[in-house]
Amino acid sequence: MEFVSKVDRTKYLLRELERAALRDTAKLIRRRILDKARKLRGMRRGKRIPHAFQYWLRRREGDLQIGVKHDTWYGAHQELGTKNQPKRSIIRDTTYENIDQIRIIQGQYLKHIEDENKALGLINEDEEVGDEDV
Incomplete structure (x- = not known):
């Protein structure tokens, strides 16, 4: 009997599926x-906007950040x-x-947790929205 572990391969595939899902999420939110x-007043049509908002998909941390590029018209002062x-x-x-x-x-990418995803959506119908002022 030979035992073949596919744990490392499974971890790799799940990590990459998660990254792909985050990338598509970022594209949607940025769009x-x-x-x-x-539509904001004071914006020149199409000149500054596309470069102001960006997303960062961080490999080491395994997370997604969406924000404003430093020194753009729409910055922290506009958002906060x-x-x-x-x-x-x-x-x-x-x-x-x-x-x-x-x-x-x-859910499209992470079909392995699709049932859990649906369950969380049903259980957490009134999700909390934090409103921290920084």
Whole structure:
């Protein structure tokens, strides 16, 4: 009898499936953010917007970050607000508005947890939305 372990291969495949799902999620969210941002007053049509919003898919940490490129017109002051600038929350709101679509994208890639994904959607119908002011 010979024992052949496929644990490492399975870990690799799951990690890569997760990365692919995060990449597609980021593309969706960025596209929806750009649609909203183009409607903001003071934006020049198409010149600055596409480069302001970016996503970072970090390999070592295994996570996804969506944010604003440093020194762009739409920056932290626009997203979080200041005493002279109203809070717009485009990134945060767009992400929360698309939770169901994010679940669908993740489920397409991560079919191994599709049932768990559906269960979490049923159990957590009233998901909390944190509103931390930084």
